[in-house]
Amino acid sequence: MLKRRPLAVLLGLALLSGCATLGEGGASRLDLIRQRRSLRCGVSGKIPGFSYLQTDGSYSGLDVDLCKAFAAAFVPETGAVDYRPLTAPERFTALRTGEIDLLSRNTTMNLSRDAAGGNGLSFAPVVFHDGQGLMVTTDSGINRLEDLQGQSICVGSGTTTEQNLNDAFEARGIAYTPIKYQDLNQVVAGYLQGRCQAMTSDRSQLAAARSGFADPRRHRILEEVLSKEPLAPASVGGDQRLADAMRWVVYALITAEELGITQATVQRRYNEAKRRPELTRLRRFFGIDAGLGEKLGLNDDFVVKVIRATGHYGEIYNRNLGPQSQVPIPRGLNRLGRDGGVMVAPPFQ
Amino acid sequence: MTSRRRWWLQALVVLIALTLLGVLVNNLTVNLIRTGLGLSFRWLVRPAGFALAEHPLPYAPSDSYAWALLMGWLNSLKVILAALILATLFGVSAGAARRSVNPLLRWLAAFYVGLIRQIPLLLQLLFWYFVAFLGLPSAPNSTGPLSSLLRLSNQGIELVGVPLSVEFSAVLVGLSVFSGAAIAEVVRGGLDAVPRGQWEAFRSLGLTEGLGLRRVILPQALPAILPGLSSQYLNLAKNSTLAIAVGYADLYAVSDTTITQTGRAIEGFLLLLLSFLLFNLLINGGMQLINHRVVKGRQRP
Numbered sequence: 038m039l040k041r042r043p044l045a046v047l048l049g050l051a052l053l054s055g056c057a058t059l060g061e062g063g064a065s066r067l068d069l070i071r072q073r074r075s076l077r078c079g080v081s082g083k084i085p086g087f088s089y090l091q092t093d094g095s096y097s098g099l100d101v102d103l104c105k106a107f108a109a110a111f112v113p114e115t116g117a118v119d120y121r122p123l124t125a126p127e128r129f130t131a132l133r134t135g136e137i138d139l140l141s142r143n144t145t146m147n148l149s150r151d152a153a154g155g156n157g158l159s160f161a162p163v164v165f166h167d168g169q170g171l172m173v174t175t176d177s178g179i180n181r182l183e184d185l186q187g188q189s190i191c192v193g194s195g196t197t198t199e200q201n202l203n204d205a206f207e208a209r210g211i212a213y214t215p216i217k218y219q220d221l222n223q224v225v226a227g228y229l230q231g232r233c234q235a236m237t238s239d240r241s242q243l244a245a246a247r248s249g250f251a252d253p254r255r256h257r258i259l260e261e262v263l264s265k266e267p268l269a270p271a272s273v274g275g276d277q278r279l280a281d282a283m284r285w286v287v288y289a290l291i292t293a294e295e296l297g298i299t300q301a302t303v304q305r306r307y308n309e310a311k312r313r314p315e316l317t318r319l320r321r322f323f324g325i326d327a328g329l330g331e332k333l334g335l336n337d338d339f340v341v342k343v344i345r346a347t348g349h350y351g352e353i354y355n356r357n358l359g360p361q362s363q364v365p366i367p368r369g370l371n372r373l374g375r376d377g378g379v380m381v382a383p384p385f386q
Numbered sequence: 387m388t389s390r391r392r393w394w395l396q397a398l399v400v401l402i403a404l405t406l407l408g409v410l411v412n413n414l415t416v417n418l419i420r421t422g423l424g425l426s427f428r429w430l431v432r433p434a435g436f437a438l439a440e441h442p443l444p445y446a447p448s449d450s451y452a453w454a455l456l457m458g459w460l461n462s463l464k465v466i467l468a469a470l471i472l473a474t475l476f477g478v479s480a481g482a483a484r485r486s487v488n489p490l491l492r493w494l495a496a497f498y499v500g501l502i503r504q505i506p507l508l509l510q511l512l513f514w515y516f517v518a519f520l521g522l523p524s525a526p527n528s529t530g531p532l533s534s535l536l537r538l539s540n541q542g543i544e545l546v547g548v549p550l551s552v553e554f555s556a557v558l559v560g561l562s563v564f565s566g567a568a569i570a571e572v573v574r575g576g577l578d579a580v581p582r583g584q585w586e587a588f589r590s591l592g593l594t595e596g597l598g599l600r601r602v603i604l605p606q607a608l609p610a611i612l613p614g615l616s617s618q619y620l621n622l623a624k625n626s627t628l629a630i631a632v633g634y635a636d637l638y639a640v641s642d643t644t645i646t647q648t649g650r651a652i653e654g655f656l657l658l659l660l661s662f663l664l665f666n667l668l669i670n671g672g673m674q675l676i677n678h679r680v681v682k683g684r685q686r687p
Contacts, residue, residue, distance in 0.1 A: 189439075189541075194630075194642050199436040203447045206437075214439045216633045217552065227633060229521035231540055232552065263585070 046078040052154035063351055067111060069336055075117035079137035082122035085245045086357050086364030087165075088144050090211045096120050099357040100141040102347045103270055103287075110286045110339040116346055129156050132273050139283060143167075143241070146269040151171035151185060158340035159280035164350075166379060168262035169201045169210050170240035172247065175257050176314065177234060182209055184263050189214045191233035193224045193330040199263040203238055208327045221246065235259075240264055244358070249383045260367060282333050287305040288382035293349035294373060295382065300348035307341055322385045329385055340385075350380065414652070419592055429648045430455075438635045440551055450466060451644055457663055458640030465557050465636065466623050466665065472562035474615075477569025482572045482599055495570065502567035507630055510564055515556035515632035519543075553634035557626065564621045572618060576611035577603060607679050616673040623665045637661055650658075 039172055070076055078087035080100050088100040097299050101120070104342040121137050122226025128144065131137045146163060149155035153369045173179040179188075180368050182205065190214050192198055199215060216233055219259030225246050228236035236243070247253045270287070272279050293299075296319070298306050310319040331337055346368070347353055352375075358366045434454040437447050441457040442464060483495035502510070514631040520539060526539040537544040543555050550558075580603050588598035638658065645654035 167449065194639070194646065197647065200642055200647055203436050207447060213437070215437050216439055217630075217635065217639055218633045219630050219642075223633070226516050227520070230516060231524050232520050232633075299610075 040114055065334070066138055066272070066276050067279050067282060070111045073251050074112050074115050075119050076104065076108040076139070077113055077119045077121060077137045078107070079121045079123045079128055079140040079142055080104065081122070081124075081142045083169065084143055084241065085248050087241065087368045088120075088122075088141070090122070097357070099165060100143065100270075102357065103141045106286055106290060106353075107141075107270075107283060109290075110335055113336050113339065113342045116342070117165045129158070132158070132271065133195050135273075136298065137386075139270055139279070143268050144271055145266045146270075146271075150271070151274075153274060154235045157274040158271040159274045159276070159283075161272075161280070161283040162291075162382075163267040163269045164287060165241070166262075167239050167241050167266040167268055168268075169198060169237060170243055170262055170265040171259045172228070173235045173236045173259065175255055179234065179259070180337045181259065182206065183212060185213055185235055186211050187213070188234040189216050189232065191216050191218065191224045191227045191236040193217070193221050193238060194219050197236065197264070205261070205263040210259045212385070216350065228295040237263070240366055241364075244364045248364045254355060258367060262367065262369065278334050282335055285385075286335055286339070286343055288385075289322075289343055290347070290350040291373070291380050291382040292353040292385060293340070293344050294380075295375070296322070298344055298349060298362040299352060300344060303341060303344040396426055396473060399516070425654065427649055427653055428651070429653075432648075438529075438640070440554065440581055440635050443460060451648070454640055455637070455644065455657065455661075458635060461635050461640075462626055462629075462637040462665070465554060465561070465629065465634065466626050467562040468558050469565065469622055469626070470619055470669075472558065473565035473569055473618075474563055475569075477618075478573055480566060480570035481573025481577065484570065485577050485593060499567045499570050502564055503571075506537045507560070507564050507625055508631060511556065512630050514560045515553070518559075519552045519556045535633070548583040551634075553629070553632055556632050557629045557634045557636075560632075561622055563617055564625070568618050568621070568674040569615060572611055572614035575606075575614065576607035579610040596679025609677075612677045612680060615668065616677075619669050620666050621674065624662065627662075629665075 039168050048371075049320070055156050056195075078101075080096060080098075082088055082090045082096065084098070086098055088096055089100040091097055095283050104118045104120065105116065109116045123131050123137075123140075125144060127141055128142055129150075132140050142159075144150075145167075146160045151160055171182070174183075179185060185206075188215050190202065192202055194217060201216065202215065212302065216227060218227060221238060221242065224236050227233055229250070238246070238261065244259050247258075250256060256337065270283060272283060274280075293303075306319065307323050307325075310316045310323055311325055314320070317326065321329060323341055324330045324339065330339045333339075336342070348356070354368060354371060356362065358364055368378065370379050372380060374381040388568050422461055430452040431450050433448045434451045435447050436454070438445055438454065438457055440459045440461055443457065445453060479493040481489040484499070486492055486495075506638055522538050522540040524532075524540055526537040526541075526544070535546055542552060543550045584602060584606060585598070588602040591598075591600070626636060627638040630639040630642065641654050641658045645651050648654070
C-alpha cells in the first residue's frame, strides 16, 4: 500500500500541471489568431485527398481546404495558414497545449472525444462521412454486396473492421470467406494478386491505396458503407467563440452549395444582392444586412471571403475527392440533404 | 569462505528476481485499477462476431470467443504437426545427402542449407505466399496427367482430393523448408558423431549406401540427433505465429482480433502464452518419449 502513494502524488501533480495549461486567460483563441495574422492548423500531411504534402512543399486536400476556409474567415486580411503535420497520437496533445489553434485531420467524432470527461474537444460539423467500404475490380461484375456471395474478402486487423464486415454480411445472409492480414499493405498485395475478389477498409483509405495502383481505373469502391466514421474539425473545449465561428464557417460552405454560389460566381452574386434589396435571404447570408458575422466575432462579409478562398463544399469535395481527382471517392452520404445525402446547414438568421 | 560468498550471491539474485516480479505485479494491478479493468474472463463466453476462413470444427460468428480461440488453436496445431513431418523429411534427406558419396547430391544439399539459413523466415513466408502461391493462375489446371493428384490455383490447392487453402499451404511449405534446413544440420552433426570406422565397416560388407545408412549409421546417430531435433521442433511451433503475415487464421491471428475487439489485452496474452506452453509441452513430451525408447533400445543388447 505504502509503495503506491508516491505514484498517486506523481499522478496528482501530472493532473494539476495539465489543468494549468487549460486555465490560461479568459479571452478566446480567436483574438490570438487575429493578432498573429495567421491560423495554425493541425493536419496529417500523409493522407492523399485529405491532407497531403505535395512535391513543391504545399499542402492539398479536403482537410487543407477547410484550414483555408477557416483562415479566410478568421484572418481576412491575409488568409494565411501555418500547417502543422501531426501523427494520430500527437494531435490531441497539440490542441491541448495550444501548439495549434484547431485540428483538421481526419478525426472521427465520437462521444468520448467530445465529452468534458473524455478528450474534452469541441467538434465542428462533420465535413466528411467516412465509413468502411469495399473495393472490387471493375471487370469482376460485382456491383452490390449480394454479388459477393461465397467470395473471399481481404481484411486487415485492427479496430473493428472484421466485426463491421461480419455484421453487414450476416445481416444480409451472405456467406463469405475473410482472409485476414496484419496490415493494409498486405491486404492490398493479397487483393492485387487476386487472392480475394474484394478488399475492405475505410473508404478514404481504399481510395488513397487505389491512387497508388498501376491502373486505378480498374478498381471501384462499392456504394454500400458498412460503418460510420464521421470526420470533423475540432478545437479545445470551453472556447465557445472559436467553436461557434468554426461551426458557421462549415455551415457557410454547405449553404453556399445549396444556393449554388461558387468560387467563380460569388462576386457577381454579392454585387447583385447589394443592388437588389428584395433578395433578403442572400443579403443576410453575405452580411449586407443584419450583421450576423459580428455576432460570431467575425467580419460581416466572412462568407464572401470564405467562398472566394475555397469555393462551396461541393467544389472542395470535387477538387480533392471528385471523379476527376487523384483520389476519387463516391460522394454518397456527403451529398446535400436534398440530393439524398446528410449535408444540411441550419438557416443563417 | 567460497561457500559463504556463494550463499550471498544466491540470496542477492533471488532478491533481485523477487523485486522485479513485485514491481511488475504492482505495476499491473495499479494500472488495471486506474483504468477500471480487473482481470476477467467473462468475455470468453460472449459471441465473437467475426468470421474465420478456416475452422476444423463447425464455427459461426455467433459462437463464443472461447470457441473461436479453440479453432485458432486447432488451426495452429494442424499446421505445426504437418510441418513437423514435412520438415523432418526435408531435414533427414538433406542431412544424409551432405554425407553422400554423390558429389551433386552433396552440393545440392549444401546449397539448400546455405541459402535457406541466411534468409529471415518472415521474408521466406511472404515469398512463398505472395510470389509462389498467389502467382499461380486463378483457375486450376484441369488437364494433364497430374490433375488427379495435384490441382493448383491461387484460390486453393487440391492434393489427392484433399482441399488445402493457399494460406495453409504457404505456411506449411515456408515453415517446413526453413526448419528442414536447420534439421539437416542437426542430422549432419549426428552422422558425424558416428565413428568413421562404422561407415567403412558397412561399405566393406557390401551393403548399399541407403541400407547402410538406415541399418548401421542412423541408429547410432539418433541419440546425438534427438536433443537438437527437439529444439528445432520447439522453434518450429513458435515460428508458426508468423502465419498472420500471410493471412492464415492461426491462434495468434484469432487472439489478435479478439484482443482488439474486447480490449482484454492482458487476458488475451495470458491465454496465448498458456496455449503455446501447451503446444511445446506436447512436443517436448513426445520427444522425450522417443528419446527414452531410443536410449533404452541401445542398452538392450
